[in-house]
Every structure is written in C-alpha cells, then in structure tokens.
Amino acid sequence: MVSEFMLQQTPVIRVQPKWEQWLKRWPTPKDLAESPVAEAIRHWENLGYPRRAKRLHESSVILTQKFNGEVPQTFEELISLPGVGEYTASAILAFAFGQRSLVLDVNIRRLLARAWLGQSHQAPTISAIERALAKGLLPIGEQQAAIWSAAAMELGAIICTARDPSCSTCPIVNDCNWFSQGKPNSDIPKKIQGRYEGSMRQERGRILKILREHQNSTSRGQLVKQSPDQQKFETALAQLLNEGMIEKTRGGYSLPRS
Ligand code: SF4
Incomplete structure (x- = not known):
C-alpha cells in the first residue's frame, strides 16, 4: 500500500529508497498512525504531491481503528480509504494479495x-x-x-x-x-502534462520545503521572501491551509502539529 501511494505520481527509481526508509521507520499502519502527520509530510521529502503523505497517514489511522491494523483485501474497503482510487485499490489487490483485479496503469x-x-x-x-x-x-x-x-x-x-x-x-x-501496420501516428489526443516550472505545484512545494526544514513556526515574511510571484504565493498558502497540509500559528505557519 505504501509503495502504491508513492508510485501514484513518482517513478520507481525515486520511490524505492524512500519506500525502504519509510517501512523501516513505520513498519505497520499502527506505527505510522501513532506519529504526528507532520512527520509523515516531513519524511515524504521530495517525492512530490505531498498530499499523498497526509492521506497515507489518514489511512493508517483508519486501518488501525477499523481494520485491526491490517490492509483490507476487498476493493470496496480499499477504495473507502483516503487517497485510494480505483487504480491503487486494484494494484494492491493484485500485487499485495495476488487477486484477480483489473490493473490499468x-x-x-x-x-x-x-x-x-x-x-x-x-x-x-x-x-x-x-x-x-x-x-x-x-x-x-x-x-x-x-x-x-x-x-x-x-x-x-x-x-x-x-x-x-x-x-x-x-x-x-x-x-x-x-x-x-508500420507504426502510424494515431489521431488521438494526448494527455498534456503541465509544466512544473512556474506552476502552483512548484510554489506549494517551495512553501512546504521551508516548513519541513523548520520544527517550529516560520513567519510569513520568511515564506514570502523568496517567492517569485506574490499572487501565486497567496493562492498556494490558502490551498495548503485549506487542505490541512499546514497550520497557522502565532508566529506564522508550520506543518500540522496534531
Ligand atoms: S514494443 Fe510495443 S509497439 Fe513494439 S512490438 Fe512490442 S508491443 Fe508492439
């Protein structure tokens, strides 16, 4: 389940070392559930799309409370967990439990x-x-x-x-x-991957990187200082607050403290 979360948007070569470290640190869902969510976000480091760390943590709490600390083995139960979509549920069933499930990556x-x-x-x-x-x-x-x-x-x-x-x-x-057929080009639209450079994702990543590196609160001034785009900064900050990825503190902002 951990590897499938990590592999959702990140290539194997970058996932493998992080996955090994992660399982060493948190070998069971209960271990992860007992750690603060900030630790999960911090240890996600540069895998990208760090909401996955928060959802994995939320899932670990549910697994501990509702599923006796085990990953469930039915599609319906898996898909009820935060961050688990159709593909992830199918892949867990096939690759973790050897079941017949339709995996379409x-x-x-x-x-x-x-x-x-x-x-x-x-x-x-x-x-x-x-x-x-x-x-x-x-x-x-x-x-x-x-x-x-x-x-x-x-x-x-x-x-x-x-x-x-x-x-x-x-x-x-x-x-x-x-x-x-001689490998002709098909007239089918391609999925366009948005550019990372200058994107909202990059700005969110920049803010989170600063907060990950500070155990305590970081002031707004420090966060905004190196932002190339004030408006993007405001939007990224609002998004992160809204998603519970960061918290407002007395002195500024931090990763979630609970
Ligand atoms: S590599 Fe892909 S395109 Fe080439 S023969 Fe095999 S299946 Fe067909």
Whole structure:
C-alpha cells in the first residue's frame, strides 16, 4: 500500500529508497498512525504531491481503528480509504494479495493500445472498450491474473516505452497490431502534462520545503521572501491551509502539529 501511494505520481527509481526508509521507520499502519502527520509530510521529502503523505497517514489511522491494523483485501474497503482510487485499490489487490483485479496503469494502457488496438498511444481517459478488452485478456486464475498484470506492466515500462519502443526485442512483436501496420501516428489526443516550472505545484512545494526544514513556526515574511510571484504565493498558502497540509500559528505557519 505504501509503495502504491508513492508510485501514484513518482517513478520507481525515486520511490524505492524512500519506500525502504519509510517501512523501516513505520513498519505497520499502527506505527505510522501513532506519529504526528507532520512527520509523515516531513519524511515524504521530495517525492512530490505531498498530499499523498497526509492521506497515507489518514489511512493508517483508519486501518488501525477499523481494520485491526491490517490492509483490507476487498476493493470496496480499499477504495473507502483516503487517497485510494480505483487504480491503487486494484494494484494492491493484485500485487499485495495476488487477486484477480483489473490493473490499468499508463504502461499497461499503452501496451494494450499498441499491440491490441493498433494505436500509437492510449487515449487521455480509459474508455469502456479498453476496459472490456483488458478484462477479457486477464487470465481467470487469481495468481495468473496477478502475474499477467505485473508482466504487462513491465513490458510496457521497459520494452514498449512511450518515446522509443524496443520492438526488435519485444516478445510479442509478431502479434502487435501497431507494429504490423508500420507504426502510424494515431489521431488521438494526448494527455498534456503541465509544466512544473512556474506552476502552483512548484510554489506549494517551495512553501512546504521551508516548513519541513523548520520544527517550529516560520513567519510569513520568511515564506514570502523568496517567492517569485506574490499572487501565486497567496493562492498556494490558502490551498495548503485549506487542505490541512499546514497550520497557522502565532508566529506564522508550520506543518500540522496534531
Ligand atoms: S512490438 Fe513494439 S509497439 Fe508492439 S508491443 Fe512490442 S514494443 Fe510495443
């Protein structure tokens, strides 16, 4: 569950060391639940999208109080937890518990789009056709289905990459529809990733970085000092307060103290 939270927006290479440190520090949901949420946000460090740390902490409290300190093994229970969406719930069921569940991450979706649908890339959102196709491909047996999902994900991540698919080494090259058509560009809109530079996300990250580095309160003046954009600063600060990622203190702001 921890790895799936971390992998939601961050590549494996950056997640792995942090995941190992995290589990060393908090080996069980109860351990995390007993730590202040500020510690979780602090230890998330530079993984990005730090709301995930807060949600993981909230989930650990619920797991401790309602699920006897265990991660539940049904889709409905998993999806009721903060920060767990359809993909994360499915991935936990498949990879942690070896169940038959439909895992559709970006790598599997790209592989299905190319090899089965003959398209150069996947659509921005999952369609009913894609879901039905993936369901039909999933082996019936629980373990086989989980292995299929892991294998398809690896094939998409390592061989059938977005920019430069290695078709000459691909084990399914003879069955690939896109390859057999000469790899034409499809007329399907691509999901556009917004720029980080100058974004609200960058400003939020900048504020949180300062607060993570200070155990005590940090004054508004210190926070605003290095902001390149006053208006962005105000909006980012308001968002972080609203989400409970930071708190107002007597002297300024800090990570949540409770
Ligand atoms: S043949 Fe090329 S495009 Fe087709 S699945 Fe393999 S790597 Fe992807």
